[in-house]
Amino acid sequence: MISFNQVRKRYPGGYEALSNVSFEIASGEMVFLTGHSGAGKSTLLKLVAGIERPNSGSVLVNNQNVGVLKPSALPFLRRNLGIIFQDHKLLFDRNVFDNVMLPLQICGYDHRESAKRVRAALDKVGLLKREKANPIALSGGEQQRLCIARAIVNRPSILLADEPTGNLDADYAQDIMEIFKSFHQVGVTLLISTHDAAVLQDNDKVRVLNLKQGVLQSASVAPL
Amino acid sequence: MRHSYTQHIAVMRTALHRIFHPPLAGVLNILVIGIALSLPAGMYVLLQNAHGLVDELSGTPQISVFLSLDAKSDDIDRLRKQFAQNPAIETVDFVSRDAALQHLKQSTGLEDVIGGLDKNPLPDAFIVHPKAKSAATLDELRSTLAATAKVDQAQLDSAWAYKLEALLRFANFAVLILASLLSVALIAITFNTIRLQILTQRDEIEVAKLIGASDSFIRRPFLYFGALQGLMGGSAAYLIITVSLLILNGPLSTLSQLYASQFTLHALSWGDSLALLLFSLYLGWLGAWLSVARHLSQIEPR
Numbered sequence: 001m002i003s004f005n006q007v008r009k010r011y012p013g014g015y016e017a018l019s020n021v022s023f024e025i026a027s028g029e030m031v032f033l034t035g036h037s038g039a040g041k042s043t044l045l046k047l048v049a050g051i052e053r054p055n056s057g058s059v060l061v062n063n064q065n066v067g068v069l070k071p072s073a074l075p076f077l078r079r080n081l082g083i084i085f086q087d088h089k090l091l092f093d094r095n096v097f098d099n100v101m102l103p104l105q106i107c108g109y110d111h112r113e114s115a116k117r118v119r120a121a122l123d124k125v126g127l128l129k130r131e132k133a134n135p136i137a138l139s140g141g142e143q144q145r146l147c148i149a150r151a152i153v154n155r156p157s158i159l160l161a162d163e164p165t166g167n168l169d170a171d172y173a174q175d176i177m178e179i180f181k182s183f184h185q186v187g188v189t190l191l192i193s194t195h196d197a198a199v200l201q202d203n204d205k206v207r208v209l210n211l212k213q214g215v216l217q218s219a220s221v222a223p224l
Numbered sequence: 225m226r227h228s229y230t231q232h233i234a235v236m237r238t239a240l241h242r243i244f245h246p247p248l249a250g251v252l253n254i255l256v257i258g259i260a261l262s263l264p265a266g267m268y269v270l271l272q273n274a275h276g277l278v279d280e281l282s283g284t285p286q287i288s289v290f291l292s293l294d295a296k297s298d299d300i301d302r303l304r305k306q307f308a309q310n311p312a313i314e315t316v317d318f319v320s321r322d323a324a325l326q327h328l329k330q331s332t333g334l335e336d337v338i339g340g341l342d343k344n345p346l347p348d349a350f351i352v353h354p355k356a357k358s359a360a361t362l363d364e365l366r367s368t369l370a371a372t373a374k375v376d377q378a379q380l381d382s383a384w385a386y387k388l389e390a391l392l393r394f395a396n397f398a399v400l401i402l403a404s405l406l407s408v409a410l411i412a413i414t415f416n417t418i419r420l421q422i423l424t425q426r427d428e429i430e431v432a433k434l435i436g437a438s439d440s441f442i443r444r445p446f447l448y449f450g451a452l453q454g455l456m457g458g459s460a461a462y463l464i465i466t467v468s469l470l471i472l473n474g475p476l477s478t479l480s481q482l483y484a485s486q487f488t489l490h491a492l493s494w495g496d497s498l499a500l501l502l503f504s505l506y507l508g509w510l511g512a513w514l515s516v517a518r519h520l521s522q523i524e525p526r
Binding site: 049051072075076077078079081083085089090091093102103105106107108110111150151154 | 230231234427428430431432433434435436437438439441525526
């Protein structure tokens with residue numbers, strides 16, 4: 001589903017964010033990406049979504065080489081991905097409902113059908129009662145859940161999450177992990193980056209990719 | 225299902241909302257466009273009216289040939305034959321000096337004054353209808369006629385109308401130049417408005433790109449914005465012109481009554497109105513398109 005082959009990413013200015021990274025994630029897998037901040041986790045996720053392009057090596061997503069994809073083809077790649085951003089990237093000029101509606105509008109779904117899907121997604125993350133609220137009125141945990149609802153409303157086959165529990169206290173973090181697990185159970189491929197080892201302890205058997213200064217340390221399948 | 229009718233309606237609504245948000249800015253923008261468009265369009269209407277007037281007045285050019293007062297009836301017969309043979313002349317009407325005096329009495333109501341004259345001061349005259357209508361040939365014919373024996377004077381009646389027409393043609397060009405300049409101004413206004421719009425929607429554009437919006441999806445509301453703003457500017461111009469003409473027609477009718485004639489300004493025709501609206505819509509769209517092409521690529525998600 002996602003496959004990195006000898007990927008190297010160097011930013012302008014010479015900073016090498018990823019060196020020689022190779023791994024493969026099969027369909028339906030739930031994989032955690034760990035490492036200190038600055039280890040290259042965000043860069044790796046950006047390469048998957050085509051936000052950045054590798055300097056060498058290949059990034060395959062659904063058998064498409066993202067690195068050489070034409071800019072006009074990128075939107076169609078991204079519609080198959082659900083992305084949960086570290087900084088949420090919510091729009092504060094519209095309410096919760098309309099935030100979740102945006103991906104469906106982009107894909108051109110019929111309004112009535114979309115409204116159903118939006119409510120289903122909001123229900124899934126427990127925000128159905130807040131659909132009229134402005135995201136600015138939501139707590140940090142609720143904003144994170146809203147971001148998840150927006151990422152899943154399009155029913156993507158791959159879900160990318162960048163530090164989804166980064167600024168949340170343990171209870172909220174646990175809630176969010178439960179949501180991710182339920183997606184895993186229905187066959188969604190998940191790639192979740194985190195520097196928070198506490199999140200992993202409760203998860204029985206998960207695959208962990210550990211990054212250290214842009215180099216992949218281990219690809220273990222083990223509880224920590 | 226994709227890009228369906230209802231979606232376009234929704235995008236149009238969004239664009240409308242943005243045009244009038246804040247309301248005053250939108251109204252001012254539309255007013256600026258309206259005034260900019262109403263200048264050349266209004267001048268065009270006035271010129272059209274002037275053209276109509278000139279056509280009416282100079283429709284049948286004729287040359288009045290006044291004979292000298294000592295011309296006898298055989299001179300008149302000779303001239304009549306001569307005119308009949310001239311290939312440049314279509315028909316000739318003879319107006320005798322007595323008939324001319326009679327006509328003058330009836331049409332001007334100066335009966336008393338004319339009755340006081342001891343002899344008829346008017347000459348016999350021919351009214352010559354030439355075949356050609358161009359100013360140059362008419363002038364040539366006029367000089368030939370003037371040089372004929374026993375002819376005192378030959379007057380080209382519509383000479384002033386031809387001069388006026390040439391002047392109007394010049395004015396047409398001036399309006400064309402003005403229209404081109406103001407069209408560029410309209411494109412520039414839209415360009416700048418859309419640039420500001422793109423800056424305020426920066427977050428939305430970035431997020432939309434991240435979750436898979438195509439360029440055309442992102443472009444669409446801005447193009448609608450430009451086109452709708454242009455269309456409303458064109459409508460404002462139409463209103464400005466129509467109301468101005470209504471206001472002008474009042475004093476004009478007083479003026480034309482003083483000249484014992486009936487003259488009213490005609491408003492924009494259906495075709496011209498439609499052209500005005502479509503043109504303003506197109507210019508707004510073009511300004512938006514140029515702006516979007518220039519500024520949208522600068523917003524890439526990080």
